[in-house]
Amino acid sequence: MASPSGDLKLFETLVNSVTIGPGSHDRMEVRAPFTGAVLGALPAARAEDVELAVRSARPAQAQWAERPSRERARIFLRFHDLLVGRQEQALDLIQMESGKARAHAFEEILDTAIAARYYARRAKKFLRPRRRKGALPLLTHTRELRVPLGVAGFITPWNFPLTLGITDAIAALLAGNAAIVKPDPQASFTALWAANLLREAGLPENLLSVVTGDGPVTGQALVDRADYITFTGSNRVGRTIAARAGERLTGCALELGGKNPLLVLRDADLRKAVEGTVRACFVGAGQVCVSTERIYVEEPIFNPFLEALAARTRRLALGAAFDYSMEVGSLTTAAQFARVEEHIRDAVDKGARIVAGGGRRPDLGPLFFEPTVLTGVREGMKVFAEETFGPVVSVYPVASVEEAIERANATDFGLSASIWTRDARKGARIARAIRAGSVNVNEGYSAAWGSIDSPIGGMKASGLRPRHGAEGILKFTESQTIAVQRLIPIAPSFGMSQAFFARWMTRLLRILRWTPWLG
Ligand code: NAD
Helix, strand or coil, rough: CCCCCCCCHHHHHHHCCCCCCCCCCCCCEECCCCCCEEEEEECCCCHHHHHHHHHHHHHHHHHHHHCCHHHHHHHHHHHHHHHHHHHHHHHHHHHHHHHHHHHHHHHHHHCCCCCCCCHHHHHHHHHEEECCCCCCCEEEEEEEEEEEEEEEEECCCCCCCCHHHHHHHHHHCEEEEEEEEECCCCHHHHHHHHHHHHHHCCCCCCCECCCCCHHHHHHHHHHCCCCEEEEEEEEEHHHHHHHHHHHHCCEEEEEEEEEEEEEEECCCCCHHHHHHHHHHHHHHHHHCCCCEEEEEEEEHHHHHHHHHHHHHHHEEEEEEECCCCECCCCCHHHHHHHHHHHHHHHHHHHHEEEEEEECCCCCCCCCCCEEEEEEEECCCCCCHHHCCCEEEEEEEEECCCCHHHHHHCCCCCCCCEEEECCHHHHHHHHHHHCCCCCCEEECCCCCHHHHCCCCCCCCHHECCCCCCCHHHCCCCCCEEEEEEEEECCCCCCCCCHHHHHHHHHHHHHHHHHHHCCCC
């Protein structure tokens, strides 16, 4: 494995850009999943450091909110260009922190560039004041404004160091907010790199800070101080954050886990379905919120599909390389590695069968695990209903499309789903019956995720308030209605009695009922 040059110096520079106050801080060592080598030691920010970041952000935010949208947008378009131009450095960094394959790291470049361009171009339109109708025609001049919330906090996971480390903050910043990001320690270097790049693109000082640290101390301190919290991570932590935000009456957005189903209908193009399924299951070694963990295949094609899936899975190029030669990379953390092994062991002990993979690969690196396909999975096995968040998928035969839909929906989660069929219209019809925030037809996950003009998030226990589209930026604002009353008040006037006013208004209500163009 060729190691990118100059990396250790880069990590040192990034550590020095963490927002912390004076005094000594505990350090958290971060290791590279590919090798286990130490990349650097991040300072663990305390509550007072977070307080300092919030306090410094407030005056910067007040000035920023006054800047015209076009000026703000220009900075993010410059960021887009810098990111695309320096992608090799970002790719090295993402791979070093996450252990994912380069092609999967590139998806993060793509996604972040798309988000920066989209919101830079569209923010003005989403945020512009809108004329609204008053209670009675002509008498009230009403405008709906979109006001930034102030300082938005972001608590992010380790699986998408760049995408999840920065894209939600981009939308919040463009809406006129300041942003403070608390990334997972295993993804902090990339978040710091992106924040530095934004500063280079022209973002004012103190408007965006990265505070590194653990969840219970640094994350909690941010939840207790920010004017809005966006959390991406596990359901367990998401619930505690929502409760805490609720106590403060602070808004929050939650992007949580899934147990994502994929349906293969009897008329599917087998070759395309297998290829798409392999990508959907093993992208990021399965450590992707929208990756597939359950596959339901109509019985007539169950055996050929399973055989082809197992064969393609065994052929996947697994390994550590800072180029595009590998198809799947490493798991990211030792905890995740242990969870994957535990889920497989539990399933096999209770009667499931491994048809591909199933073993660790210490010859490739400490956290490499073979992409694994299971059959014979039943209720009561951990892998049946719990999110594994690893390269493990269970394949089930189903007698009909109705059974596939019923089983796909038989979960508390509702994040993402995929359907494979030659009849795209039928696929779209079935998609409406699936309770998931995004459903892809003849694609694993990226068609919906990449459709940035449309919101994406979780139904049921998979989340609250989506990202992307208009909702992805408007959630970082509050609405304010300004109504200017003209000529006469909406009350008795000119000596009119209450009774006369009521009669007059009743007549008007009847007129408005039959004149839709007026109200
Ligand atoms: P996690 O919940 O353990 O950690 C996420 C973040 O929360 C980290 O920054 C962590 O330091 C912080 N945190 C932990 N405890 C905290 C606390 N008590 N208070 C405040 N912050 C705290 O999740 P993870 O293991 O890093 O990520 C994996 C999970 O994230 C999976 O369930 C996956 O499905 C989900 N995920 C969802 C999406 C989505 O868009 N829906 C995207 C990526 C990952």
